Amino acid sequence: MRIKTISAGLLALALTTSCVSKKVYTDLENKYADLKKENREMADQNTALTKEKNELDLKGKDLKSQLDKAIAERDKLAADYAATKANLDNLKTSYTALEKDSSSALDANVKKNRELLAQLEAKEKALAAEKDRLDKLSAELKDRSARVDELEGKMAAQEASMVALKDKLSKALNSFTGKGLTVEHKNGKVYVSMENKLLFGSGSWTVGPEGKKAVVEVAKVLADNPDISVLIEGHTDNVPYAGGGAVTDNWDLSTKRATAIVNIIRENKAVDPKNLTAAGRSEFAPITSNETAEGKSKNRRIEIILTPKLDEISKLLNDIN
Structure with a gap:
């Protein structure tokens, strides 16, 4: 434990002595904006498809x-x-x-x-x-x-198929029950939520050994389901980031944490990188109040959102119209 603390301190010291160029920072901001836009477009597409089905029923x-x-x-x-x-x-x-x-x-x-x-x-x-x-x-x-x-x-x-995927993930991640990990199926998607206490140390985006085991199990399931789009979202509580160094604020921290999860999933070569998207949501998508320590702990999380690809259904809707 002492060795780990010293290593973390050395890493923080190295990061505080380095600078991030404006161009790199701007690129990160642009990438985040693109990812956010893509996420909205996927949500809009799902809403549009539901609306088109209702219109077909009326016709x-x-x-x-x-x-x-x-x-x-x-x-x-x-x-x-x-x-x-x-x-x-x-x-x-x-x-x-x-x-x-x-x-x-x-x-x-x-x-x-x-x-x-x-x-x-x-x-x-x-x-x-x-x-x-x-x-x-x-x-x-x-x-x-x-x-x-x-x-x-x-x-x-x-x-x-999404229900079956949820069951498969629940079975694969059963050993992490009670450790801040949940698997849920809603709105036609599967959500794997991992609290930061399972994944990261305070202010860090380095995934710990126990958290990495959980992410590796998720990657194994994704490797068997190549037709699933995967969005990894990083979330923080509302306490402003005060660590300094290579991280500027909660936006930056949540993005780095999401990217760290993507990198672990990509270690499984059977997972298609084109299916993966990383996004930082900072403090702006809480699942509970930040008024208590327990609430803050639940809000500090990674959400892996699995969405079925809608190309075939969209084509069928176009054929009907």
Whole structure:
């Protein structure tokens, strides 16, 4: 323990005697802004996809309503057609009986008969046109229903895979239960939260042996799930950083801690670095109040957020539209 304290002191002394150039600092700020923007875009994309699914559900209901209306109109036309045909048959019977009457009465009856025939022909055409429209609506509804079913199936399968991923992580990290580590599934994502007491010393971004074991276990699970996007967020409490040296403030410290976790995960060569993103959130995303020491301890944490890639679902949504 004494050797570790001396090493930490020597490291702090070395850092306090070095300077970070303005360019490096500016680059770090720009990278952080880019990461923050990307994080917002991912959240917006998830919200947009949920909104598009709801809109598709509404379109499906509207098509069903149109189909029901078309069926009712078709049935009415069929009833009108039957009534008109019955009336025509009656007129034909009357026409036969009236053949012996005067030519004027006969002409009137023929004229009326022709009018009824014209009405019957018009209703037949209207009924055929309505049937065509009904067939088209039925086909469109069937196609959209199939695509919505496919979309819902993929979303359900994706949700099931995230639940399975959460269970796998919980099992892999079971030995760290009660040590400031939790695994949670919510909003279609899996969150692995590690309090700093498991990972870092005060003001440090060097991961301790016990914390490194936990991160290595997470990396093993990520290696078996290459289609997962991984966001590593560093969080601090609201106490201003006062260590000096290579760290300027809580923003800088939270970013360095997130990057330290990324570097450990990257040691597993089966994990694709393109899936990894590091971000510092400083003190601005607490999970509880900073009024107590316990609250501050919970807020000082690393969150590993696992998100399924949405490319396939987005493509299916575009195909439906």
